[in-house]
Amino acid sequence: MAAAELPMVLVPHPHVRVDKKTLNGSPFVAGSKVPVRRLWAFYRNGANVDVLLKRYPKLGPAKIFDALAFAFDNPEVIEADMLREEEALKRENVATKPATQMDLPFSAKRASRRS
Secondary structure, eight states, X not given: OOOOOOOOOSSOOTTEEOOTTSGGGOXXXXXXXXXXXXXXXXXHTXXXXXXXXXXXTTTXXXXXXXXXXXXXXXXXXXXXXXXXXXXXXXXXXXXXXXXXXXXXXXXXXXXXXXX
């Protein structure tokens, strides 16, 4: 089954790409395959930019800020992309946890284990 089309991007950003051949057309950070929806989900659930930089150090601050700005400027695209991902996961019967419950490799819980 083909993935549903996303709404048109109204405000392009220099560090965000949309290519139907990459990630089924989901907006992603240029030079990576990190979908904007993933950064947006972490941010929306309380992760600040420093946390995102630790999670995705190769992106750098400009790309992370630009991806978040893209999400703010194109909320319909991001909402549709997140819904499309959720529906695809349901079709595949994949159990998911909300982003707020996801363990990040640098969480305080894990940091205490390293000590």
